[in-house]
Each structure stands twice: as structure tokens, then as C-alpha cells.
Amino acid sequence: MEAIVLDPGGSLRRAFGLLRLLGEGGAAGLRLTELAQAAALPPATVHRLMRLMMTERLVTFDPASKHYRLGLELFLLAAQASNPLGLRDLARPGLLRLTAELNETLFLLVHNGYDAVCIDRSSGPWPIRSFTGDIGGRVPLGMGQGSVAxxxxxxxxxxxxxxxxxxxxxRQLAPFSEGWLRRELLRVRSEQVSGGLYPVNPGMAGLAVPIRDGTGRAVAALSIGTTAERLDAERRAGAREALMREAALVEAGLNPFDPSLHRAAAAMEPVSR
Structure with a gap:
């Protein structure tokens, strides 16, 4: 197998950039010329990097369509990496119970630096629009009920x-007021639940509760996505109780000695955007 030799500041960054472009391209994949244009790289450079990633099964190539796609090996690696704290294993039964009990779509989000990332989802029967979308979606902390929780x-x-x-x-994503967010954070701390109507997602609503470690620090959140008409006061109270029950079960199973509990804060590095 050909060794991949990547310099830290160049080829590695370009390779990850190409993987992201393939991910954004969807199931159809992208041609070499499309990748080169989107990445602003010479086609020869893109061809070399794609060939190297193909040897590691991170990328596949369809000779008929001339399209590159993300390889199965990448998804296998992602499945291993996307289970911090064993949370998916701990929370999955609760997600399924909540979906059956509430007839709604449930999300499990984890804290990752300045963002919240969806690592699991249990779909209900109602079509919804969410900030994180499917598994792997991320939003800045402060956007949506799960990240606020x-x-x-x-x-x-x-x-x-x-x-x-x-x-x-x-502010780039929606009308935003820091004062509103800080007031909302105080309310969530008091009521132990985040959510309501989506001002930037008309017709949608949701609730979320934090999953906390032994120190009280949030490491994740359980979140419901639903329609505004389904989240009346009575259903909100019942959903809050059910979410808190399942969050408590997950918290009881967390390993307080797991070093990955501290990785979210460590991932926060000052970055200008």
C-alpha cells in the first residue's frame, strides 16, 4: 500500500477540504474537475490526493460516471468517533422510548467546542425541519433548543x-440578540428545560434538557423536534417530564473517570471566523 505523506500545513488540510466537498456533494459524488474548481486547486493536485485517499478506502471512484464519492471506510471511522462518552449506547434506548411515548422526533446532541453536534436521532411520524438536520449536523451553541440547553x-x-x-x-444565521440569549440561559437554568417556538423556523417548535456529568456540567442534550401546533402547554409539561426522566438515566450511566468528558472544553481554541 502506498504511504500517504502529508505535510501538516498543506496536503493534509487540502485532503480534508476535499472530503468535506464530497460530503456536501451528496450521494451522486463529484467529478475531478468539479472538485478542483470548488477547492481552487490544480486538477493534478486533486487527482494525486484522491488517488492516495482511495488506497485507504476513504474515497471511491466510479469509472462509468467519473464521480468520486466518500468511501465506506470513512463512515466506519466516523461511527467509532461519533460515540463520545458511550452516549449513543446509553441514550439510544431512551430515544426509542421517547419517540414511541411522545410520537415525536428525538435528537441526541453533544458539546463539541463552540458547537453542538447531533450524534443520534430517532424519527417520529411528523415531517419537521431542524437546525442540525440528520446525524453529523452541527450548530453553534446558542442556536436551537438543544444547544441552548x-x-x-x-x-x-x-x-x-x-x-x-x-x-x-x-448573527449571520438569524436575528440575534446577546441580551435575549443571556436571559434565555438564566431561564433554562431555572426551569431545567429549553425550547418553544422557532422564530427562524416558522411552524416548528421543540424542547430540550441537558445531560450533565457529576459536576453539573452539560456534556450533551436530549431534544424533541415537533410542530408548533403539537406543543401546547399540556404536551409541553408531559414532554419535559419524559425528557428529564431519560436524561437522568443517561447521567447515571456516565463514567466520571472517562477522560473524554473533558474533551469538549479542550476543543475550544480561539478562532477568527
Whole structure:
């Protein structure tokens, strides 16, 4: 097998950029010329990197259509990496119970640096629009009920840093007020639940509760996505109770000595966006 020799500041970054472009291209994949144009790289460079990634089964090539696609090996690696803290294993039965009990779509989001990432989903019968979309989707902390539930239960200094960093990002995505977000975080801390109507997603609504470690710090959130007409006061109270019950079961199963509990904060590095 040909060894992949990548310099830290060049080829590695380009290779990851090409993988992201293939992911955005969907199941159909992309041609070499399309990849080169989107990446602003010479076709010869793209061809070399794709050939190297094909040897590692990270990328596949269809000779008939001339399209490159993400390889199965990449998905196998992602499946191993997307289970921090064993949360998917711990939370999966609860997601299924909640979907059956509430007849709604459930999401499991984890804290990752300045973002919340969806690592599992259990779909209900109603079509919904969500901020994270499917498994693997991410949003800045502060956007959507799941990420707000996480942000509300982080230490004050970390919360301040995240708000400072994410404010420009949030303003690009939706009408945003830092004052509103800080008031909402205080409310969530008091009521132990985040959510309501989506001002930037008309007709949608949701609820979320944090999943916390032994220190009270949020590491994840359980979130419901539904329609506004289905989330009346009575259903909201019942959903809140059910979410908190399942979150408590997950929290009881967390390993307090797992070093990955501390990786989310470690992933926060000042980055200008």
C-alpha cells in the first residue's frame, strides 16, 4: 500500500477540504474537475490526493460516471468517533422510548467546542425541519433548543467565551440578540428545560434538557423536534417530564473517570471566523 505523506500545513488540510466537498456533494459524488474548481486547486493536485485517499478506502471512484464519492471506510471511522462518552449506547434506548411515548422526533446532541453536534436521532411520524438536520449536523451553541440547553449548564467563564466567539456566527444565521440569549440561559437554568417556538423556523417548535456529568456540567442534550401546533402547554409539561426522566438515566450511566468528558472544553481554541 502506498504511504500517504502529508505535510501538516498543506496536503493534509487540502485532503480534508476535499472530503468535506464530497460530503456536501451528496450521494451522486463529484467529478475531478468539479472538485478542483470548488477547492481552487490544480486538477493534478486533486487527482494525486484522491488517488492516495482511495488506497485507504476513504474515497471511491466510479469509472462509468467519473464521480468520486466518500468511501465506506470513512463512515466506519466516523461511527467509532461519533460515540463520545458511550452516549449513543446509553441514550439510544431512551430515544426509542421517547419517540414511541411522545410520537415525536428525538435528537441526541453533544458539546463539541463552540458547537453542538447531533450524534443520534430517532424519527417520529411528523415531517419537521431542524437546525442540525440528520446525524453529523452541527450548530453553534446558542442556536436551537438543544444547544441552548447545553450552553446554559456550562461554567460561567466558558459560557462567556462561547457567547463572545459565537455572536458573529449567530448573527449571520438569524436575528440575534446577546441580551435575549443571556436571559434565555438564566431561564433554562431555572426551569431545567429549553425550547418553544422557532422564530427562524416558522411552524416548528421543540424542547430540550441537558445531560450533565457529576459536576453539573452539560456534556450533551436530549431534544424533541415537533410542530408548533403539537406543543401546547399540556404536551409541553408531559414532554419535559419524559425528557428529564431519560436524561437522568443517561447521567447515571456516565463514567466520571472517562477522560473524554473533558474533551469538549479542550476543543475550544480561539478562532477568527
Amino acid at each position: 447545553i450552553l446554559a449548564f456550562l461554567p460561567d467563564a466558558e459560557q462567556d467565551e462561547i457567547i463572545r466567539h459565537n455572536t458573529p456566527r449567530l
